[in-house]
Amino acid sequence: LQRANPVVQPDTAQQDKIHFIFNNLSNTNLEQKEKDLLATITDAHVPWLQQYVVVKRAAQESNYLSLYCQFVDRLDKKVSQFVKGVIRCTIDNIKILLGEDKVTSSVSLRSLLKNLGSWLGMLTLQKNKPILQRDLDLKQLVIDAYEKGRLIAVVPFIAKVLENVSNSRIFKPPNPWTMLILGLLAEIHPMTDLKLNVKFEVEVLCKNLNKDLKDIKPSCVLKNRTTVKEGNPDWNVRGADSGLGSIK
């Protein structure tokens, strides 16, 4: 990741303390660990810390996303624009993962992507903050994924971003932005030969949002777009993937 300003790394002793803090963070010691952390770092280390939280923790420890979310909210009160920086960093890393060719074949890359999706949703939509089109265009993401054979990576990601949107006063259905994206997924869902696991992701998302798929108006965006189904991991069509369509 190229940066205009090189990221200032904390020294070894400081990083040791930071690792220790995050390895022992829990619901009952947020206040103490916040104190410990702020006593360890300086302002110059903030970009490094934001990157650390996103890449080393949130992307890898899906079971502690809510905890880390609470922690960054606390830090935000003492460190100016901390959450804003974390969100920016999250989006940057999501884009990196989406840009990887291997994301369609690697379970672990897709797992990181899903975790960052949940994390992003938690930091934005669930707090009634929008994900701006200029930062991450989710609608365009789905369209591109359809055309380029990346639904297998993008649909689970989107599902994670929207998973808890029912908890958002603003973004819960029938919010138009949310319904737009659900409409795209509803357009994809019935397509012939769509891989079962992509179908399931759409169904599970609807279940999480307490919406019946039948009640979601499918969009008409993709009928004017094309994709090649042969040898495409999104579709069960004889080609590179011969025999019974495998569920990966």
Add this chain to the structure above:
Amino acid sequence: EINLMEELTLKGITQFYAYVEEKAKVHCLNTLFSKLQINQSIIFCNSFNRVELLAKKITELGYSCFYIHSKMQQAHRNRVFHDFRNGACRNLVSSDLFTRGIDIQSVNVVINFDFPKNSETYLHRVGRSGRFGHLGLAINLITYDDRFNLYKVEQELGTEIKPIPPAIDKGLYCA
């Protein structure tokens, strides 16, 4: 009778040992927690006494931990384990209670603070259920008195326990 050892595997677990003196074990633990990326961990001691002593000591040092051992009431033990499984705390200090191995996905590091006396115990502490195992680390703190047991366990289980390197590849135990 079901041989429980057949249900457990060491597949996916990378095992290391650190050769330490008894009095340096806590310091070693501190180093591990400063260098590794731990989601949740289980730390094993050989007696209920040592479990309580260690848990209290590390709590003072700022660790997030619960403890369980056989001298606790079953209901209390279950409660603590349930809370640990739900993520209420990050580390569990325990004696040998897991007859079927540990079944918690988020435990990516197991530490034998005291090295077990036999292979069966080792397997129950470090091994995972299922054919495909689990990605994780096992770190064994070995004193001079443990050195033959270490060799014996390696041989009997047909596995490899290597000296701990200065840096451990995250790919071995992080998703």
